[in-house]
Amino acid sequence: MPKTSELNPPRIIVEGVRKTYTLRHTQSFKETFVAWIRRKKTSTSFQALNGIDITVGDSEAIALLGYNGSGKSTLLKLVSGVLRPDAGRILTRGRVAGLIEVGAGFHPDLSGRENVYLNAAILGMSKDEIDARFDEIVEFSEIGEFIDTEVKHYSSGMFVRLAFSVAIHTELDILLVDEVLAVGDAPFREKCKTKIREIVAAGKTLFIVSHDLGMVSDLCSRGIVLRRGEMVFDGAIGDAITTLKASTR
């Protein structure tokens, strides 16, 4: 049984969610027309998620486990609103921030400072909120004096540190993390983990996708195992990892 607080309503409700991808084989009007004339199929469908029910409460840290193609990232994208479910419904309460792709909104020709503002705004922060947290973001990223340098001159490590730092400092109630914790060197990863623990301790909800089982068992209390779009386990993280290891792709 998931631990949902008796007093507070849940943060995320996933109810009977199904997601089917339609893979189109035609890329233009012409191809569509030719395929239609030849009575070939213009698309095939692929069931990415089927009948998923999850309720997540306040200050829960949940790990979404599964092998490649199990539908983890799809589920995370559905919760973030990037994708829409084909059936069922998803409801969220509060601000959702996604650490889904580090640096998706970064522009190489802009300085680090400008990128911080741009990305924080993309993640839903207002100017005042960014102003208030700017120093904290720069300090966490360890970029220091290079903050006014164009991002294209950054090393890849600097780039991800800054991007991650922006994302983790956004004002949020629900944090979605997809495979991005594998960034930076060991000391920085350690720092990120500490920060994430702080976020959970502050009563925020964490929804994390990762193949790094060691880190997941460290950060999360509850695990959900997906296999080929079906939910096969929902419970304590230790048992979830055991279930995952016993299952096949």
Place this chain on the structure above:
Amino acid sequence: MSKPDSVDLSAFSVPGSGRGILDVFSYGYLLRLLVRKGILTRYHGSVLGWAWSYVKPTAQFFIYYVVMGVFLDLSRGIEAFPIYLFSGIVVVNLFNEAFGNATKSIVNNKALVKKIYLPRELFPIADVFIAFVHFLPQLSILIVVCLIFGWVPTFVQLAGALLAIFIVLLIATGLGLLFGSINVSYRDSQNLVELILMFATWTSPVLYSFTMVRDKLPTWAFDLYMLNPLTSAVELFHSAFWFPTTSEAAERPEHLWFFAGISVVVALVVLLIGQFVFRKLEGRFAQDL
């Protein structure tokens, strides 16, 4: 598992559902940053930088002037032909830039559209604003040239110019939403738009006078020609910039304000259609890109 029906759902929201264009206003700060980014990075790495915004329209003007005015002698009967030409070209340039960029905006912002939920209307609308900012240097050249030729516009003429800009931006936004959302699945859309943009210069009285069209076409066809929102925008610009620099003996189109009013209505309808189609297709953006 707790039954979702048993809890109060009023505080919940459905991720990825928005109010379309209306949501863009609540993301005003991000819109400003996106426009700023577009402007800052536009001429990045070029020596002349923003000077290109002056060089390009000037070069374009000279080509049209030499071919149309000198070789084809279209300037016959049009007083102050260079100003006539330029005041029309800037309007069409604004339209082409805004519409063309808005069409490609979703595809160009692929990385963001696929990863983070934002009201996607932000991207085409930011591109329309960026096009407007790039229109300002051209407008300033036009104003300087007009002032040299003793330009004293009336208040009504200036209001007409503002209305023209409004019409062009509105219709470019509507068409940009429409073709931009189709462009995600079918890249044919952006090629079709290039074709439309090519026509835009010639189907409005930029390089010739509207009287030449009126004298050749039957009345109904000419009315249709005048209903083109770009035609009324171009003619409003002619009235505001070119007309006051001439002896004011030239013929102006009849009922220009009436046609401008219709253009506003047409632009609003196009915007509604664009938004409707955009919202219909938006659900597939992240998986089709």
